[in-house]
Amino acid sequence: MAEHRTISAAIVVESDEVSYVLKVDGYSRAKALLKNGECMTSTRFGVGGHDWVVRYYPNGSRKSYPDFISVYLFFEPVGVQDVKAKYTFSVLDLNGEPVPSYSRGHANTFSRAVSSRGYQDFVKKVDLEGSAHLRDNCLSIRCDVTIMKETHTDEQSRVPPSDLHRHLRDLLYNKDAADLTFQVGGEIFSAHRCVLAARSSVFKAELLGAMQESSAASPIEICDMEPDVFESLLHFIYTDSVPTVLDVVMAGHLLVAAGRYNIGRLKLICEEKLCNHIDSSMVATSLVLAEQHGFHHLKEACLKFLATPSNLEAMVAKSDGYEHLKSSCPSLLKEVISTILPAELKVTKDIIMAMWK
Template identity: 70%
Template sequence: MRRRKSRSICLTRTENRCLLPVRTFSRGDSRWCYDIRKAYLEGSEHLKDDCLTIRCDVTVMKEIHGEEAMVPPSDLHQHLGDLLKNQDAAYLTFQVGAQRFSAHRCVLAARSSVFKAELLGAMEESSSGHIEICDMEADAFKSLLHFIYTDSVPPVLDVVMAGHLLVAADRYNIGRLKQICEDKMGNNIDANMVATSLALAEQHGCHGLKEACFQFLASPSNLEAMMASEGYEHLKSSCPSVFKELIARVLPAEWNAAKDIVMTMWK
């Protein structure tokens, strides 16, 4: 804590009456004094028999140099990450493809409402210590567990893995992870992945990602490249509604008749 030095001076006849106002002197002052004109004193009622009583109240505030306590940042994520890594008291196992993962029932339940319902509710998984997951890649599930325990994604998160994690995050209702993956995909759109990203955005309610894809496809060259990608046919078959919306947005407004004709193809 730092405090500045100060001086105050008050000229009085009695202890309750001040002739001059209180003045505070700080360290920045060039001199510590108070000028009083002779004429001012001679005309003052406080000057009696060439005598003047001066009262000075001086307060000195010293500088106090104390070491401030530095509170370290939270390391909870490190401890939970070590818990996952060391598998201490992990009595729950997941079989994902050929790989097996151990986890803690209470941690998963605390981080995901879906896991909570499955592991602590009346569902079959709640009474079993072994759960098999058939529709997710092992690497995606491993990254999902890593986020659940540490609240962070892998240091290197490519667009493909972001897509897998987005599906997993939506499945287990982990909103922050879903938003991270949506942002990652939306900021890295290219012609090869835009059809897949658009399909995922439609299926999992990612409105920001969907809009980013539409903006990318507003360019005729990007649209043409997307139509030559592997995900194009999947987009048409799996998301006919979003494909209709895409056609309505990319065709010029004056082509209304053409839009109507094209739309009938998917009725």
């Protein structure tokens, strides 16, 4: 089977800060196909009112560095304004955390004349390949970009950007003054009643209502949810941000959790993630998820995808997803058929629907 090589990305934006995760699927294939000086280019991402891209050179950007991976941040200016930015490239470990020994950063001015900054000797290939940071032949590199603004002497301009989310994150993970515990899949999580109540109407009703006395005495058991999903849910409640790398499986689980606890913004983030990553292997599962939990936008996106006959045929070929759809939501399969049949076949459609009753 041919090995694929693709670049995918996840972006977390906070004001004039962006964390862009470049995921190289098929590291060895990219290394074999791209020569020294040849690169893979990311999609554009915006920060500070300008567009930026990351370029990844699996065999070095210059002839004198064939044994290294090179990475560069490219600036695509709007207008003639120069921009000073701090940028850091980091290889991520298996937990999605930066590896200090494979992290490098600097601050520079980007302009039309000098539009790229980076490292031609970012990582020596032999060292990376001998490490534990390649999983399933995939390499993840995070590029953190922060726009540096001019410093003025008046007092008002010295006010730093809000870091409330960082303080709340520390509150969660340090467990300072925590007054609640949750048991999820055998793991224990500490939290703060007032924070959860402020962020979720469901938690507010439970924790400030009838459950208030009992919740103070013993752990609250959360059923039908995996520990890593609940941990990501708490992270969003405290920081208003999703994990840096949010895959479609976690997005599906978090979408259900967000619906369960009525956290609107998280629902929209996860639903958009799933809508943008519909394929034949996931569409049946996503369609059932949308139907069972009332995610109308996701359902519409799935039905639109299946309106193409080749996509429907590919879904049926994925027997697990198709069988799951047939067994769990047979009426939904009727709706799929009804949607894809053209209007001129109305009689045929009516007959099929009648036979299904």
